Amino acid sequence: MNDNSPVIENPWQRLRRHTSARIGLGRAGISLPTSRLLEFQLAHARARDAVHLPLDVPALLAALPPWGGDALRLQSRAGDRTTYLQRPDWGRQLADPSRQRLQQWAEDNRHSQPDLAVVVVDGLSSRAVQNHTANLLRALQGVLSRARESWCLAPLCVVEQGRVALGDEIGALLRANAVLICIGERPGLSSPDSLGLYLTWQPRRGRTDAERNCISNVRPEGLSCRDAVTRLLYLLQESRRQRLTGVGLKDRTDDGGKTLTAAGTAETGSNFLLGRE
Amino acid sequence: MSAKYRYTLGDRTYRFKDLATLMARATPARSGDRLAGVMAETAEQRVVAQMALAELPLRQFLQEPLVPYEEDEVTRLILDSHDREAFAPIAHLTLGDFRNWLLSSSATPAALTALRSGLTPEMVAAVSKLMRNQDLILVAQKCRVTTAFRNTIGLPGRFSTRLQPNHPTDDATGIAASILDGLMYANGDAVIGINPATDNLAQCKRLLQLLDEVIQHYQIPTQACVLTHVTTALEAMAQGAPLDLVFQSIGGTEATNRSFGVDLGLLAEARDAALQLKRGTLGNNVMYFETGQGSALSANAHHGLDQQTCEARAYAVARHFQPLLVNSVVGFIGPEYLFDGREIIRAGLEDHFCGKLLGLPMGVDVCYTNHAEADQNDMDNLLTLLAVAGCTYIMGVPGADDIMLNYQTTSFHDALYVREALGLKPAPEFEQWLLRMQIMDEQGSAGLHRGLAPGFAPALARVLDADSDVGESHPGGSGK
Numbered sequence: 001m002n003d004n005s006p007v008i009e010n011p012w013q014r015l016r017r018h019t020s021a022r023i024g025l026g027r028a029g030i031s032l033p034t035s036r037l038l039e040f041q042l043a044h045a046r047a048r049d050a051v052h053l054p055l056d057v058p059a060l061l062a063a064l065p066p067w068g069g070d071a072l073r074l075q076s077r078a079g080d081r082t083t084y085l086q087r088p089d090w091g092r093q094l095a096d097p098s099r100q101r102l103q104q105w106a107e108d109n110r111h112s113q114p115d116l117a118v119v120v121v122d123g124l125s126s127r128a129v130q131n132h133t134a135n136l137l138r139a140l141q142g143v144l145s146r147a148r149e150s151w152c153l154a155p156l157c158v159v160e161q162g163r164v165a166l167g168d169e170i171g172a173l174l175r176a177n178a179v180l181i182c183i184g185e186r187p188g189l190s191s192p193d194s195l196g197l198y199l200t201w202q203p204r205r206g207r208t209d210a211e212r213n214c215i216s217n218v219r220p221e222g223l224s225c226r227d228a229v230t231r232l233l234y235l236l237q238e239s240r241r242q243r244l245t246g247v248g249l250k251d252r253t254d255d256g257g258k259t260l261t262a263a264g265t266a267e268t269g270s271n272f273l274l275g276r277e
Numbered sequence: 278m279s280a281k282y283r284y285t286l287g288d289r290t291y292r293f294k295d296l297a298t299l300m301a302r303a304t305p306a307r308s309g310d311r312l313a314g315v316m317a318e319t320a321e322q323r324v325v326a327q328m329a330l331a332e333l334p335l336r337q338f339l340q341e342p343l344v345p346y347e348e349d350e351v352t353r354l355i356l357d358s359h360d361r362e363a364f365a366p367i368a369h370l371t372l373g374d375f376r377n378w379l380l381s382s383s384a385t386p387a388a389l390t391a392l393r394s395g396l397t398p399e400m401v402a403a404v405s406k407l408m409r410n411q412d413l414i415l416v417a418q419k420c421r422v423t424t425a426f427r428n429t430i431g432l433p434g435r436f437s438t439r440l441q442p443n444h445p446t447d448d449a450t451g452i453a454a455s456i457l458d459g460l461m462y463a464n465g466d467a468v469i470g471i472n473p474a475t476d477n478l479a480q481c482k483r484l485l486q487l488l489d490e491v492i493q494h495y496q497i498p499t500q501a502c503v504l505t506h507v508t509t510a511l512e513a514m515a516q517g518a519p520l521d522l523v524f525q526s527i528g529g530t531e532a533t534n535r536s537f538g539v540d541l542g543l544l545a546e547a548r549d550a551a552l553q554l555k556r557g558t559l560g561n562n563v564m565y566f567e568t569g570q571g572s573a574l575s576a577n578a579h580h581g582l583d584q585q586t587c588e589a590r591a592y593a594v595a596r597h598f599q600p601l602l603v604n605s606v607v608g609f610i611g612p613e614y615l616f617d618g619r620e621i622i623r624a625g626l627e628d629h630f631c632g633k634l635l636g637l638p639m640g641v642d643v644c645y646t647n648h649a650e651a652d653q654n655d656m657d658n659l660l661t662l663l664a665v666a667g668c669t670y671i672m673g674v675p676g677a678d679d680i681m682l683n684y685q686t687t688s689f690h691d692a693l694y695v696r697e698a699l700g701l702k703p704a705p706e707f708e709q710w711l712l713r714m715q716i717m718d719e720q721g722s723a724g725l726h727r728g729l730a731p732g733f734a735p736a737l738a739r740v741l742d743a744d745s746d747v748g749e750s751h752p753g754g755s756g757k
């Protein structure tokens with residue numbers, strides 16, 4: 001290291017292999033070195049862009065696998081992003097023309113009662129939706145086609161400026177037994193494109209979050225599409241068998257693994273500050 | 278007309294149906310009050326409401342509870358504990374005069390201390406609505422609040438930090454790495470406080486153990502906290518866990534607190550249990566509370582009040598339990614409550630002012646989420662304003678990025694910036710430790726030694742040796 005450099009490096013920066021926290025950044029005076037400052041700005045810029053980037057619906061529709069007939073393009077009552085961010089209640093309601101569209105579909109398909117409606121929603125990160133939904137739905141299609149029971153699918157709905165609970169109204173209008181929402185999650189600084197999946201049995205307006213199951217952090221650096229679909233299939237099959245979702249339906253696909261990780265890290269006490277490593 | 282409050286301006290009479298409405302209409306604009314439907318309809322109506330409020334006698338707040346006494350234990354706490362004797366010197370004032378008095382030379386630090394128990398949160402919230410940012414700063418600066426556990430927090434000329442070493446899976450090595458980073462940047466005198474990834478009792482006990490061992494091993498004059506629900510803390514204490522501070526999120530109405538799963542009785546029980554452990558060496562402030570504007574509305578428990586008034590009422594709850602630390606988590610809850618940097622900055626200054634005037638050791642989590650219209654510059658502005666106002670402490674996380682809670686708060690570097698820019702120092706006992714450990718040098722307020730403190734070299738060598746043993750010898754630290 002150059003002794004004349006105004007940047008003072010931290011010898012403990014090598015600990016970064018043990019955590020994604022921004023430790024050992026070094027300092028210029030007592031401030032962030034330029035390179036570290038710009039790294040942060042880039043991460044924040046990506047997270048901001050993820051919030052404000054509009055969903056490219058035509059591109060998304062072109063990338064998605066065929067799914068339960070012609071896709072329906074819908075809008076929430078929040079007309080633009082600024083309104084969306086300030087009125088979470090409007091993001092949970094359909095715009096009138098979208099509601100009429102679904103009512104029309106229900107009338108035209110009077111005898112249809114789908115097992116599952118999939119609703120793709122931009123949420124707080126359109127990038128998550130744009131990047132990961134096509135892979136996810138292809139993988140889901142694969143496992144559903146090999147599943148024991150057959151799955152009658154409602155047409156895919158793509159919604160702009162929506163929140164999770166909007167799926168309740170959509171699912172109810174489509175007379176679906178269950179609704180799956182694929183939505184862009186609130187972006188973190190290091191996770192701008194995280195997709196969230198919410199499954200609700202017998203969707204109708206007024207369902208609470210306690211009545212849904214959630215699979216979070218679906219992205220290549222988090223939970224892979226393949227692993228997400230494994231969990232999802234379990235939840236789909238169990239919700240159909242037990243006729244419920246939410247706190248009453250526990251995701252037992254990796255109970256063993258979870259407990260082991262939590263216990264393993266803490267009980268071995270691998271804390272180098274105390275000299276036990 | 279049934280409107281209780283009227284104000285005539287020119288040929289127009291404005292009506293406000295009750296005190297809660299008048300307070301809400303007088304509140305500087307913010308998205309949470311718009312969402313609740315209590316915000317002023319026009320800019321003019323807001324100022325007229327402020328004019329009406331300025332003429333209101335302070336006494337009115339003792340006669341017109343904003344949430345009914347019979348329905349709400351927070352209201353009962355506020356009115357039953359009101360000290361009429363302390364209130365006497367200002368009992369004759371209107372709110373407008375009260376603002377003038379607070380800014381005058383009569384309002385000395387000693388006078389403000391004597392006044393505390395005579396003030397209700399509603400009086401304090403109301404006067405803040407008549408104040409500009411600089412007023413909020415100037416008056417807060419005159420409030421002296423000192424608390425103690427293993428060090429002394431809140432002395433003039435001091436500026437403390439909570440070291441917040443969160444990790445998404447509570448990994449012990451990851452947490453230890455962030456603690457080391459924070460200590461080397463002279464952070465952690467307010468508390469070393471972890472938000473656990475889950476509320477699991479066994480996990481919380483292990484984290485308490487970890488923090489206690491680190492504090493004991495390096496003899497750090499500070500305290501630890503695992504920010505878990507108060508019921509989990511009670512169980513952990515019953516099972517003998519080494520717990521310094523009891524944490525709880527609180528709100529300003531009984532129903533908000535119920536949504537958090539707490540009431541005053543439960544908080545009292547937890548405080549008693551922590552006091553019995555007698556772990557403090559310099560003082561017995563054993564509680565740590567977090568609050569934030571918007572929590573009451575999000576629990577649908579705001580009783581038609583504006584969110585800032587609800588927030589101030591939470592400080593009455595906090596005050597009752599003589600906490601070591603209280604902070605508003607000002608930008609955490611999202612843009613539906615505080616939309617942008619401007620609203621977050623205003624709210625941060627209000628919360629700090631109200632807390633301090635009521636006698637709380639008030640810190641602020643200067644923070645924002647990525648869907649708010651805010652950035653690091655807004656945080657720098659709020660941080661600087663709060664530091665000038667005499668804010669007791671802020672958070673410190675590595676590089677301002679909390680990888681568990683997914684939000685940005687202040688960094689270890691940010692705290693050093695404040696100390697350097699304003700000549701502030703950490704808590705005295707912690708400062709002595711930093712000097713002894715050769716983390717800080719005697720030069721200047723934020724002077725750090727260049728290298729790793731010798732006392733921590735063996736620990737670092739240990740972990741790096743272990744890494745090369747398993748063949749991970751490639752240099753780390755290349756960033757994200």
